[in-house]
Amino acid sequence: MNAVASMQGLSVASIATGAEIIRNVSLTLARGEILGLVGESGSGKSTLGLAFLWHTQKGLMRRGGTVSLAGSALATLDAKALSRLRGRVMTYVPQDPARALNPALRIGAQIRDVIALDRNNTATGDQRLSELLGEVDLPHDSAFLRRYPHELSGGQQQRVVIAMAFACRPAFVVLDEPTTGLDVTVQKRILATVKDLCRTSGSAALYVTHDIAVVAAIADRVGVLYSGSIVEIGPTAGVLRAPVHPYTRSLLAAVPTATPGESLAGIPGRAPLPDQRPSGCAFHTRCAVSEARCAGELPQRSTPTHERSVWCWRAEDGVAANVPRASASVHERRAPAHRAGVLSVNALTAYYGAVAAVRDVSFSIARGEIMALVGESGSGKTTVSRCVVGAHSAYVGSIAIDAEELPHSAGKRSTLQRRSLQYVFQNPYAALNPRRTIGQTLLQWARVLCDDTAAEYKQRIATALERVGLETRYLGRYPDELSGGQQQRVAIARALVSDPAFLICDEITSALDVSVQATVINLLSTLCRDTGLGVLFITHNLPLVGSVAQRVAVMRAGRVVECASTVDLFRHPREAYTMQILQDSPSLSFLGTVNRE
Amino acid sequence: MHTETQKPGLIVSAGHSDAEPRSALARLLLEAARLRRFQIGMALTLLILGLALLGPLAAPSSPTAFVATPFAMPSLSFPFGADYLGRDVWSRFLCGGLSLLLISMPATLIGVGLGMAAGITAAMFKSSWTEAGMRLLDVLLAFPQVVLALLFVTILGPRPWLLIGVVALAHFPQSTRVLKGAASDIVERDFVKAAQVIGMPQSRILFDEVLPNVSGQLLVELGLRFTYSIGIIAALGFLGFGRQPPNPDWGLMISENKVALLFQPWGTLLPVIAIAVLTVGVNLVADALGRVTARISARMEQA
Numbered sequence: 074m075n076a077v078a079s080m081q082g083l084s085v086a087s088i089a090t091g092a093e094i095i096r097n098v099s100l101t102l103a104r105g106e107i108l109g110l111v112g113e114s115g116s117g118k119s120t121l122g123l124a125f126l127w128h129t130q131k132g133l134m135r136r137g138g139t140v141s142l143a144g145s146a147l148a149t150l151d152a153k154a155l156s157r158l159r160g161r162v163m164t165y166v167p168q169d170p171a172r173a174l175n176p177a178l179r180i181g182a183q184i185r186d187v188i189a190l191d192r193n194n195t196a197t198g199d200q201r202l203s204e205l206l207g208e209v210d211l212p213h214d215s216a217f218l219r220r221y222p223h224e225l226s227g228g229q230q231q232r233v234v235i236a237m238a239f240a241c242r243p244a245f246v247v248l249d250e251p252t253t254g255l256d257v258t259v260q261k262r263i264l265a266t267v268k269d270l271c272r273t274s275g276s277a278a279l280y281v282t283h284d285i286a287v288v289a290a291i292a293d294r295v296g297v298l299y300s301g302s303i304v305e306i307g308p309t310a311g312v313l314r315a316p317v318h319p320y321t322r323s324l325l326a327a328v329p330t331a332t333p334g335e336s337l338a339g340i341p342g343r344a345p346l347p348d349q350r351p352s353g354c355a356f357h358t359r360c361a362v363s364e365a366r367c368a369g370e371l372p373q374r375s376t377p378t379h380e381r382s383v384w385c386w387r388a389e390d391g392v393a394a395n396v397p398r399a400s401a402s403v404h405e406r407r408a409p410a411h412r413a414g415v416l417s418v419n420a421l422t423a424y425y426g427a428v429a430a431v432r433d434v435s436f437s438i439a440r441g442e443i444m445a446l447v448g449e450s451g452s453g454k455t456t457v458s459r460c461v462v463g464a465h466s467a468y469v470g471s472i473a474i475d476a477e478e479l480p481h482s483a484g485k486r487s488t489l490q491r492r493s494l495q496y497v498f499q500n501p502y503a504a505l506n507p508r509r510t511i512g513q514t515l516l517q518w519a520r521v522l523c524d525d526t527a528a529e530y531k532q533r534i535a536t537a538l539e540r541v542g543l544e545t546r547y548l549g550r551y552p553d554e555l556s557g558g559q560q561q562r563v564a565i566a567r568a569l570v571s572d573p574a575f576l577i578c579d580e581i582t583s584a585l586d587v588s589v590q591a592t593v594i595n596l597l598s599t600l601c602r603d604t605g606l607g608v609l610f611i612t613h614n615l616p617l618v619g620s621v622a623q624r625v626a627v628m629r630a631g632r633v634v635e636c637a638s639t640v641d642l643f644r645h646p647r648e649a650y651t652m653q654i655l656q657d658s659p660s661l662s663f664l665g666t667v668n669r670e
Numbered sequence: 671m672h673t674e675t676q677k678p679g680l681i682v683s684a685g686h687s688d689a690e691p692r693s694a695l696a697r698l699l700l701e702a703a704r705l706r707r708f709q710i711g712m713a714l715t716l717l718i719l720g721l722a723l724l725g726p727l728a729a730p731s732s733p734t735a736f737v738a739t740p741f742a743m744p745s746l747s748f749p750f751g752a753d754y755l756g757r758d759v760w761s762r763f764l765c766g767g768l769s770l771l772l773i774s775m776p777a778t779l780i781g782v783g784l785g786m787a788a789g790i791t792a793a794m795f796k797s798s799w800t801e802a803g804m805r806l807l808d809v810l811l812a813f814p815q816v817v818l819a820l821l822f823v824t825i826l827g828p829r830p831w832l833l834i835g836v837v838a839l840a841h842f843p844q845s846t847r848v849l850k851g852a853a854s855d856i857v858e859r860d861f862v863k864a865a866q867v868i869g870m871p872q873s874r875i876l877f878d879e880v881l882p883n884v885s886g887q888l889l890v891e892l893g894l895r896f897t898y899s900i901g902i903i904a905a906l907g908f909l910g911f912g913r914q915p916p917n918p919d920w921g922l923m924i925s926e927n928k929v930a931l932l933f934q935p936w937g938t939l940l941p942v943i944a945i946a947v948l949t950v951g952v953n954l955v956a957d958a959l960g961r962v963t964a965r966i967s968a969r970m971e972q973a
Contacts, residue, residue, distance in 0.1 A: 464867050483867045491869050504860040507966060508694035508882035517878060521870045551697070553966060567864075 076141075077277040078102045078125065078163075078245040083138030085117075085124050092348035094120050094133060096301040102245065102277035107268065109292030109309065110281045111324070113586040114557070115344055117301040122247045122281045126163050127155060143244040161190045164238040166248040170230035174222040180233055181218030184240065191241035201240070208273070209236040209266055228259035235267060242274040249281045256449040256613070261657040264291045283586065285328050286616070286659035289313055294380075297321050300345055300355035307381030317383045319360045327591035331616035331658060333640040339592030343556040354386065362387055414440040414475055416461075416494070416575045416607055421470035423456050430456045431468070431631045440574060441601055443608040445618040445639070448628035449654070454611050457628075458577050461609065462496040474574065492522045495568035499580040501560035505552040511563050512548030515570055522571035537566040540604070541596060558589035565596070575607045576600075583614070594621050615658045619643055627651050694882045698889075702955075702962045711954025718948040722767025729761040733918040741927075741934040750936035753927050755916075763940045766918035770907075773830055774899035777837035782895050784838070785845025786888060790880055792846070793853035794872065804850065807843040815840040815898075816905055823911040833912065837902050841895045852887040856880050886963025893956030897949040904945055920945060 079102070085095040094117045102108050112118035123130065127140055127147040140147045142163055147155065159165075167173045175183060184205065188198050206213035209232040222230055231251055238246050248267065252260040268291055271278050280292055288295050289309060296306040297320065305318040316322045326338040342359040345351060351358050357367035364387065372384045417437035422429055431453040438444045448454040459465035461472055463483030472479050474493060480486050498504035506514060515537065519530040538545060541562040552560055561581060568576055578597070582590040598621070600606045610621050618625050619639055626636040627650065635648045646652045702708045731737050735757065742752035750759040788807075792800040819836040826832050856862060857880060865875050906912045907921020915922065920941035927937030 462867050464863060483869060486869070488869065491867070496864065496867055498860045498864065500860065504864055506861045506879055506883065508885070509878070517865075517870070517874075518868060521865075521868050521874075551694075571868075 075104060076101045077104045077106075078140070078142050078279075080125055080140045081138060083124055083140065084136040085120055085129055085133050086136045087347065088132055088134050090348050092346075092350075093136065094301055094347050095124060097138070098301075098303055100125070100279075100296065100303070100306075102279065104244075104277060105271055105275045106294065107271055107278045107280055107292045109288030109295040110279060110298055111283065111285050111288055111295060112281075112298035113283055113324075113344060113588060115300075115346065116298045117347075118281045118283075118298050119249050121298065122249050122279060123165075125245075125279060126159070126165060126247055160187055161241045162243055163245045164241075164243045164247075166231075166234055166238045166246065166251045168250040168253055170227065170234045170251075171222065173234050174230060176222055179219050179221060180225070181215075184218075184233065184237055187237045187240040205236050205240055208239070208270060209233075210262070211236070226259075228255055228263065231255065231263060232266065235263070235270070239270045239274055239276065243276050246271075246276050246278045247281065248278060250283065252287065253282070253284075257615070257654055257657045257659070258449070260287070260659065261290070264659075267291065284659065285313070285324060285587070290659045297324070300350055301347060302355060302384065303382075304356065304385065305381070305383045307378070311378065311381060315378075317377050317381065317388050318356075318385045319362055319387070320356045323359075323361075324588060327588045329614070329616040329618075329620045331619050331643060331655065333619045333643045335620050337591035337594055337620045339590070339595065340588035341592075343558065343589075354384075414574050414607065416609070417471075417473050418457070418461065419471045419473070421457065421460060421468055421472065423453070423460050423465060423468035425456075425467070429631065431460070433470075434628075434631075434633050435470075436626050436633065436636060438575065438607045438609055440607040441605040442624070443597065443601055443610055443622045445610045445612060445622035445625045446628060447612055447615055447618055447625055447654075449613055451630075452628040453631040454613075454628050455579055456631075458496070458579050458609065458611050462494060462577055463491075464496075488522060488524075492571040493574040494577070495571065495573040495575070496577045497561075497564050497568050497579065497581050500584045501557065501564045501581075502552065502584075504564050505560060505567075507552055509551075510548065511550055511552070511555075514563070515548070515567055518567050518570045533570050533572070537569040540569055540600060541566045556589075557585050558592060561585060561589075561593055562596070565593075569600075573606070575609065577609045577611070579611045580613065581610075582617070583612070590617070591620075597621065615654055627654075695885055698886060698959065698962055698966070701966070702958045705958045705961065707954045708958035711951045711956075711958060714947050714951030715955060716951075718767070718944050718951065719771070721764065721944065722771050725764030725767060729758075729764045731758045731761045733757065733762040733765040734916045741930045741937075743934060744936065750940060751934050753923070753937045754930065759923075759927075759937045759940060762918040762923060762937075763920075763944070766920045766923055766941065767944065769830075769913050769917070769919050770900060770903055770921070773833050774837065774896060774903050777834045777903075778841065778892060778896045778899045780834065781838035781841025781899075782845045782888070782892050785842050785847075785891075786849045786884075788842075789846040789849030789851075790853045790876060790884065792850045793857050794876060794880065796854075804846070807846055810839075811843040811847070815902060819902060819906060820909070820911065823906065828906075828911045828914065833903060833906065837899050840902065841898070845891055845895060848887065848891050849884060852884045853880055856883045859883075886959055886966075890956045890960045890963075893952045893959070897952050900945055900948060904941075 080098060080100045082097050082099055083095060084093050084097050086093045098121060100108065110118055110121065120130065120133065124135065125140060129135055142158070184202060185198055188201050203213040211217065211229065211232050225233065235251065252263050255263065264287065267278065270276070280288065282288060292309045294307060295309045295312050296303050297318065299320050305312060305316065305321045312321065313325065316325055323338070323340045327340065329335070329337060340359055345355060351368065353368040353370055354363070354372050357363040360367065366386045372386045374382050374384055375388045376382055377388055415437050419435050421431060421434045423431040434457055436444065446454050446457060456465060460468045463479065463481065463486055466482035468481065474490070479490055483491060512534070515534045516530060519525070519533050523533065525533070535545060538547070543559065543562055543566065547555070552563070555563065582593050585593060597608060597610070601608055612618065622639050624636070624638050625642045626633045627648070628634070629650050635642065635646065635651050642651065643655070646655055736755060737758050738748055738752035738756045740752060740754050740756045742748060742756065744751040748758050748760065750763070753759050753762060792804060818840055822832060822836045862875060862879050865879050903912060904921035904924070907919050908925040910925065912921050913919035923941045924938050931938050
């Protein structure tokens, strides 16, 4: 195999604690190959991407291992030689293009700077520039080149950064979540562009992401990273269709596949921090099939199939099979709404100043039902939710619970009305006061919303915590002592303290890892079934909707373009726009097909 | 001296103790106490505060008695020699810090306290009125602090309450701006919006949601303004508008003995060193608190 880039036994550790962020990782990439590296937050995937470019972030140090690139060992090079390679032979595409581009320089000047690095370039700079812009699908007229980064859309900015990364036809590119934060349609086109560029320039690429579905769309091979170690690596289709490592299996079971009614299975517990890693296999404390050996020794590499490597003691036993992809459907589980009540939104048109951000939106939610409101960024879905809870009062139309119309602003609504309609925010860490314990926060909500005795407050808090599956010992903790999933549970518990009839959830899983997302989604479904809670679930993630909602409204540019039951919408979308985002959403739907057959 | 801070009981962060929850402020201080710069800063600050507070009790002779020849060299009985009138430098030094602290501490507390009240109110109830008020404060801010103080003191005479008042007034606009900036970030955060949406009274939002989240910046501001207070008051003392002779005072000592700086420097040097050490110490403490505040916020996001 003609390896272009290879990393052997590399470890990266924290200088302060000595804990290893990356543990003894070896990877090899062939010419033109795209290796997808999947890992949840804290797995060390970004650190690994940078370490492959022989760079360590502040506070970290390399501990053993080598990287060789296009035949030269990076360890033997001095700083000057390394910097000659960077931008030319090895390049990097970061997550946020807005921060990667110099805001004070025109786009054209920034791209030309990189082209000038290429000494093998026979064509003139301008020829290469127009060729490059064509390759990344950007206009190459001079007006465009004279723009500044802030005058471009997020997708265009990322194309510029990608153009710069591929300008010198590098041997090796590291892309660190380049499409996170972009809409699915834009994401799909950027993935296609990256794939084309790798093929035409023969560059090997390491594509780092948290999103398995993206890897399915772009990578030739995929490596799964857990707590600083590769646990499984092999050809993409093989790994995704027939995963061997229990972590890979659990992760896949947590990814929504745009199948109406499918259930997601989360992974219990949380990934260990580098300095609190258990002995033996780092995953054994969360693993359903672990045995004594897993806690004792680090698993050895095994090769169950051709080109596949797995680090799991039980890989050869084949026991890891049958990690459940639960089949109970949300539709079957749906209990009749045992408490009457309907939240209805009628002809809602909301304004920011004179601009209508939302036009003529109508829908209703019954108790015990989850309705999803789906749209890309800027579609007005958050504005709708803010109107419903009374945080945005500049609107016409009506919002009513049963027949009782609610005043526009939260301040004018009665305590009873505020009690029955609660809101959960996107980022739990922004929505919880970092200076108050969980108990203080919950008590405060109970006090403001309910006029009870101290004993009743205590009871309410205990019930709310129990419903979200947290123990009472968390009451004395501060939010920063909890994991992201636990923080979001606390935020949901806070909303449940007043025993509301309806819950408005605004992108509540988008800041969470997929394995955690699945547990939060299951929690919501259970709450609806058991307590008759009605939920408005706002999201940009269409595949996820299949696992959550009974009905879906799709929003575009401030209007609802299609509203249907989840089954109908996924099987027979009527609007072209719905069809398009269904197609563009990266998904593992082929897995669902495999399982069903 | 640093070993005792490593006791397990003091380690707060990821330890997940199930013990009684600590108040947010106690948690901040406990975490800061583990930083070396906090320990050093606290040691320096306490050293000078101790000297200033307990010094008068330990002074070997009266600070106003003439005990030696003017500018007498250090000797066994007078370890730092005598000042320009032949008084014991060491005794005057030990007695001269208290007045400085008695004026700078209340001045800082009043100035920063008013600034906090005004700043947080302006951030929470943002309107054209509060904005107009902020611009008025900018005018005050443009006025040099020492000149402002001198103006009042020359008209009304060097009285302690007046010194406290003018120094507090000098701090007020700056503290208002800093705390308004800090609180403006907080009032935009989701947890404040969440509290507003459920109809929590504004006063509760102010005290329970906003105030605890600016406590870090508040402590930093207090530390910083305290060192500025010492600077202004020592400067006024040096200019002769602080405590009047023959009373001992660090600022006054510097100005009285400056002529002998080359051959009997102790009368000038001792108060200068004390003020410098106190300033550095308080700044280190303030810096440690600032770092810990930032760290707690950062931990929230990576959880």
